[in-house]
Amino acid sequence: MQRIAQFHKVSFEQFKEAWIDTFGPTGEPAILETYKGIQLPKRATAGSAGYDFFAPYTVQLKPGATVKLPTGIRVEMEENWVLKCYPRSGLGFKYRLQLNNTVGIIDSDYFYSDNEGHIFVKLTNDTHEEKTVDIPEGTGFMQGIFVEYGITIDDDVTSTRNGGFGSTTK
Numbered sequence: 001m002q003r004i005a006q007f008h009k010v011s012f013e014q015f016k017e018a019w020i021d022t023f024g025p026t027g028e029p030a031i032l033e034t035y036k037g038i039q040l041p042k043r044a045t046a047g048s049a050g051y052d053f054f055a056p057y058t059v060q061l062k063p064g065a066t067v068k069l070p071t072g073i074r075v076e077m078e079e080n081w082v083l084k085c086y087p088r089s090g091l092g093f094k095y096r097l098q099l100n101n102t103v104g105i106i107d108s109d110y111f112y113s114d115n116e117g118h119i120f121v122k123l124t125n126d127t128h129e130e131k132t133v134d135i136p137e138g139t140g141f142m143q144g145i146f147v148e149y150g151i152t153i154d155d156d157v158t159s160t161r162n163g164g165f166g167s168t169t170k
Contacts, residue, residue: 005077005146007040007051010116018070018118037137038072041144050143052088053121059135061125066100074117077108077146085121085144095133096126099142106144113162 009015015035019026034057041051056072075083085104091097100122111117121142125133135141 004081004148005075005083008074008076009035009038009040009072010074010118014116014118015070015072018115018120022068022070035072039138041073044140050086050145052140053085053119053142053144055135055137055139055141058137059123059133059141061097061123061133061135063125063127063130063132066122066124069121069123071119071121073119074111075106075119075144076111076117079108080148080150081108082106082147082149083144084147085119085142087123088140088143091133091135091141095131096128097133097141098124098126100124104142104144109160112160 010018012032012035015038016028016031019031019034038056039054041053043049043051053071053073055069059067059069061067077083083104083106085099085106086092087097087099104119104121106117106119123141125131127133
C-alpha cells in the first residue's frame, strides 16, 4: 500500500472565515468550539478504501434541503493523485443523500490555494420517501478515496491553481 497523503485541519482563521461566509456572523467562542472538535478523516477498518469525513457539527436535512458544509479539513498529497469524495454509502442508500457535484474532486495542488485547500461539501437530501437526514456531530457522512491518475503524452500544462471551484479555468 502506498502512503501518498496526509490530512490536516485548516487554520482557525480560515475555518472562521468559511463559517461566517456560510452561516453568517456567529460568536467566535462557538466557532472555536466547533473548530476544536474537528476530526481528521480516517479509515474504519484495515480493508476500507475510503477515509471517513466526520460532521464538524450536527446537520439536519429535511427532504429536498441542501447545506454547504465547511469541513475544516485539507489534504496534502503527492502529485498524480486525486482525492475523490462520495457520500457514505449507507446515507446514500437510506436517504439518497448526495453531493451536489456528484463526486468531489480534490486535486493535489488545491492544498496550496489561498483558502489553504479547505474542503467544502454541498449535501442534498434527495429522498423520494420524505425522510429527514440527521447527521450528528462527529458522525461519518462522506468518504474520500485516493486515486492515482495519468496524463496524455502531449500534455504540456505549466499553470498553477489559486482557488477552489472553477479556478483552474480562469
